[in-house]
Amino acid sequence: MLDLKYLRDHLEQAEQRLATRGGAIDLTNFRELERQRRDLLGQSETLKAEKNRVSALIGQTKDKSQVKDEIVRMKDVSAQIKSLDDKLRQVNDDLQAILMTVPNLPHEDCPVGSSEEDNVEVRVWGEKPSFAFEPKAHWDIGEGLDILDFERGVKLTGARFTLYKGAGARLERALINFMLDLHTEQHKYVEMLPPFMVNRDSMTGTGQLPKFEEDLFHVEGPDYFLIPTAEVPVTNIHRDEILAADQLPLNYTAYTPCFRKEAGAHGRDTRGLIRQHQFNKVELVKFVRPEESDAELAKLLGHAETVLQQLKLPYRVVDLCTGDIGFSAARTFDIEVWLPGQGLYREISSCSNFRDFQARRAAIRYRPQDGAKAELVHTLNGSGLAVGRTLLAILENYQQADGSVVVPEVLRAYMGGLERITGQ
RNA sequence: GGAGAGAUGGCCGAGUCGGCUGAAGGCGCUCGCCUGCUAAGCGAGUGUACGGGGUAAACCCGUACCGAGGGUUCGAAUCCCUCUCUCUCCGCCA
Numbered sequence: 001m002l003d004l005k006y007l008r009d010h011l012e013q014a015e016q017r018l019a020t021r022g023g024a025i026d027l028t029n030f031r032e033l034e035r036q037r038r039d040l041l042g043q044s045e046t047l048k049a050e051k052n053r054v055s056a057l058i059g060q061t062k063d064k065s066q067v068k069d070e071i072v073r074m075k076d077v078s079a080q081i082k083s084l085d086d087k088l089r090q091v092n093d094d095l096q097a098i099l100m101t102v103p104n105l106p107h108e109d110c111p112v113g114s115s116e117e118d119n120v121e122v123r124v125w126g127e128k129p130s131f132a133f134e135p136k137a138h139w140d141i142g143e144g145l146d147i148l149d150f151e152r153g154v155k156l157t158g159a160r161f162t163l164y165k166g167a168g169a170r171l172e173r174a175l176i177n178f179m180l181d182l183h184t185e186q187h188k189y190v191e192m193l194p195p196f197m198v199n200r201d202s203m204t205g206t207g208q209l210p211k212f213e214e215d216l217f218h219v220e221g222p223d224y225f226l227i228p229t230a231e232v233p234v235t236n237i238h239r240d241e242i243l244a245a246d247q248l249p250l251n252y253t254a255y256t257p258c259f260r261k262e263a264g265a266h267g268r269d270t271r272g273l274i275r276q277h278q279f280n281k282v283e284l285v286k287f288v289r290p291e292e293s294d295a296e297l298a299k300l301l302g303h304a305e306t307v308l309q310q311l312k313l314p315y316r317v318v319d320l321c322t323g324d325i326g327f328s329a330a331r332t333f334d335i336e337v338w339l340p341g342q343g344l345y346r347e348i349s350s351c352s353n354f355r356d357f358q359a360r361r362a363a364i365r366y367r368p369q370d371g372a373k374a375e376l377v378h379t380l381n382g383s384g385l386a387v388g389r390t391l392l393a394i395l396e397n398y399q400q401a402d403g404s405v406v407v408p409e410v411l412r413a414y415m416g417g418l419e420r421i422t423g424q
Numbered sequence: 425g426g427a428g429a430g431a432u433g434g435c436c437g438a439g440u441c442g443g444c445u446g447a448a449g450g451c452g453c454u455c456g457c458c459u460g461c462u463a464a465g466c467g468a469g470u471g472u473a474c475g476g477g478g479u480a481a482a483c484c485c486g487u488a489c490c491g492a493g494g495g496u497u498c499g500a501a502u503c504c505c506u507c508u509c510u511c512u513c514c515g516c517c518a
Contacts, residue, residue, distance in 0.1 A: 044487080048488085057498095059444075060443080067498080078497090
């Protein structure tokens, strides 16, 4: 959510910046509503001041017959106030509704562009493996080794659900533990294990609601949603809180499954593990001082890259352009892993600086000094990494001519010493 | 699921038969004084949001906020209704 005052005072400037995201954002309504709001507020408060003054007078008067006229008059004033406040509430709701659907302003260093095509490749890491045979796609490798069962996943639930078996299940679990250990022990993040369902306030706090409800799984009964990413519960840990300055930066990591409807992705990535309704992810979340958020994004990105470097998986880093960054983000770097089975780079991590956009929605503040006014923190997060996609990247990059898959060295300790996954 | 208790400021905690309570008292914190250091002591101050004035700020005026929403009343932290959450006991249960 953008700052109401900022938007009011810099409307045209804001509209121009938002236009670089593509898709017109119409704020003409906004100015008129804001004018009405101030007008109604002024009228209502003037009457309230009058009412408070006279009511105090009535209270002090012993003989109520002396103030009979005042009491009658105040009755009328109260009715007027009620009517003004009703209108005001309506205007405020409309204003809030607009504000909640306006995306974040892109960071001034964010490359301007209209689509994926305009994203900027920042760096490339690692050697793409070369094969003496035609490298297979991970779904063929996984089925060949009987460690991924796509058909039974569909039987159990439906499309875009997969059953992991044996060494496949173990590899997924090994990756989760490896990533969590790396981030907690080497990068000094605090591990969290949050609820996998959250309420509407939490979804609103990070920006999934009200705009993207159709992407979320909602449960029957209570008004809860399955989380689409750990970003939601972990960022909302400090919703409605004022943090002490010396606590910052706060660095949290969490493993959670993620649930996404993938509405609008019909027919895309229908094979394999790329796009699932349920997938595992280890997330990194930071709460930082505003002046440090750019530097913290660089660190966060580095922490995510370390995972791929230790797994020796080739990747590249892409600076997303204004047309491609998410609703709540001001700046986003994607990490894309090389998939030889498909001959392309695929997103495996997305690291973003939200600045104060989420913090304002979720009321996450800090006190720069004792006694000073509380200010909004900046929030950041990134995948460190998407586990399913990491697993499939391992299958494709570490595949052998005989159909087996070599286990990356750093994972062997997590796999009971297993060096190679072979068929049964 | 059954029975009961409760939700007040950064924290603890008081609020009488509705008015003079933004809210006693304490802790914490800030500034000043005192003190050889520490501890203690003394004095003053110490919520947030929004609107208006002044604007570099300080500051001044007004309004709202005592879990959330609604109602009664000239006037509600105080009365009524609904909801949410927390706690205790019983039952059930991984």
